Amino acid sequence: MSRLILPGDWLVLLGGVLLTGWLGWHLWGQGQARSVTIRAGGQRVASLSLLHNRIVQVPGPLGVTVVEIAGGKARIKQDPSPRQYCVHQGWLSRSGQIAICLPNATSIELTGPNQPYDSLNF
Amino acid sequence: MTASTSDTLLLQPRADDHRIARLAALAIVLAVVDAGIPSPLPGIKPGLANIVTLLALETLGWRAAVWVSLLRILGAGLLLGSLLTPGFFLGLAGGVASLVGLGLTQAWPRRWFGPVSASLVAAFCHIGGQLLLARAWLIPSDNILYFVPAFALAALVTGLVNGAIASKLLEAFPCAPSTPSPSP
Known part of the structure; x- marks a missing residue:
C-alpha cells in the first residue's frame, strides 16, 4: 500500500482537494446570485x-x-x-x-x- | 525518379514502435469502453485509457506517452465516429494539456512522486485544457464557470483511481524501460 501511493502523491492529492474545494467555494458559494x-x-x-x-x-x-x-x-x-x-x-x-x-x-x-x-x- | 517493384522502401519498426502500437491499441479499446459508460454531465468520463498513457510514461518515457495518447485520441475518434467534431477537439485539447502536465511531473523526484501524482496532474490539466477551448470556442460565456467545480471533483476522483490502478499494474508487472521486448 505504501508503494502504491508515495508521500508526494498524498501531497498532490491534498493540493487537488484544496483546489477543488476553493473552486467550489468560489464559484458555487459566496452569495453569488442564481x-x-x-x-x-x-x-x-x-x-x-x-x-x-x-x-x-x-x-x-x-x-x-x-x-x-x-x-x-x-x-x-x-x-x-x-x-x-x-x-x-x-x-x-x-x-x-x-x-x-x-x-x-x-x-x-x-x-x-x-x-x-x-x-x-x- | 522512377519507382519500380524492386525499389521498395522498407520501414523497419523498432521494438519501441511495437510497444507503442500495442499500448495504443489497448488504449483505443479502453476509450471505446469509456464512451459506453453513461456519465452524469457531458465531458465527465472515467478516462480509463489514461491508465495506458501512464503505463507508457512510466515504462517507455514521455515521448512514448505522447504517441500513445495522440494515437488513442485519433483512433478512438475514428472508431466512435467523432473525428473532427467539437467533442473530438475538446478531447484533443484535454489530451495535449495532460501531456504537458505529465511532462512537468517527469522532472519531479521518483522517490516521492509516483503514477498517482502524474495521474492527478494530468486529470486537472485535462479539464483545464477542455474548459479553455470550450470557453474560447464553443461556449463563449463565463456561465461555463458554473460547471468547473463539478469537473474538478471528477478530475480528483478519476485521477486518483486511474493513478492507483496504473501504480498497481506497474507493481504487478514491473518492466524497466531498458528491458528488451520478448516478442518482435
Missing part, C-alpha cells in the same frame, strides 16, 4: 435564472422597463423614469442586490442560495 425576481406594481412578474441570457420587457404606469440578463448578471437596461437611478445602478451580480425604478413601479432583485442582506447599496 436568479432574479422582477416586480411591477408590487406584484412579482417573473423569477428567472441568471444562467440564461435574455431581455425582458416589464410594463409600468410610465412605460416599459427593459431588464437585461446576461452572463450571470442582471440590470435595468432602459426605463422611462425621469432620473434613471435604476439604470445607473448598472449590472447586479450578488445575491440581495436590488434596482428599483420607483416612478415606473418596477424593480429587480437578485436571489441566491443564501440571502445575506435585505438590500445592498453602493
Whole structure:
C-alpha cells in the first residue's frame, strides 16, 4: 500500500482537494446570485435564472422597463423614469442586490442560495 | 525518379514502435469502453485509457506517452465516429494539456512522486485544457464557470483511481524501460 501511493502523491492529492474545494467555494458559494425576481406594481412578474441570457420587457404606469440578463448578471437596461437611478445602478451580480425604478413601479432583485442582506447599496 | 517493384522502401519498426502500437491499441479499446459508460454531465468520463498513457510514461518515457495518447485520441475518434467534431477537439485539447502536465511531473523526484501524482496532474490539466477551448470556442460565456467545480471533483476522483490502478499494474508487472521486448 505504501508503494502504491508515495508521500508526494498524498501531497498532490491534498493540493487537488484544496483546489477543488476553493473552486467550489468560489464559484458555487459566496452569495453569488442564481436568479432574479422582477416586480411591477408590487406584484412579482417573473423569477428567472441568471444562467440564461435574455431581455425582458416589464410594463409600468410610465412605460416599459427593459431588464437585461446576461452572463450571470442582471440590470435595468432602459426605463422611462425621469432620473434613471435604476439604470445607473448598472449590472447586479450578488445575491440581495436590488434596482428599483420607483416612478415606473418596477424593480429587480437578485436571489441566491443564501440571502445575506435585505438590500445592498453602493 | 522512377519507382519500380524492386525499389521498395522498407520501414523497419523498432521494438519501441511495437510497444507503442500495442499500448495504443489497448488504449483505443479502453476509450471505446469509456464512451459506453453513461456519465452524469457531458465531458465527465472515467478516462480509463489514461491508465495506458501512464503505463507508457512510466515504462517507455514521455515521448512514448505522447504517441500513445495522440494515437488513442485519433483512433478512438475514428472508431466512435467523432473525428473532427467539437467533442473530438475538446478531447484533443484535454489530451495535449495532460501531456504537458505529465511532462512537468517527469522532472519531479521518483522517490516521492509516483503514477498517482502524474495521474492527478494530468486529470486537472485535462479539464483545464477542455474548459479553455470550450470557453474560447464553443461556449463563449463565463456561465461555463458554473460547471468547473463539478469537473474538478471528477478530475480528483478519476485521477486518483486511474493513478492507483496504473501504480498497481506497474507493481504487478514491473518492466524497466531498458528491458528488451520478448516478442518482435
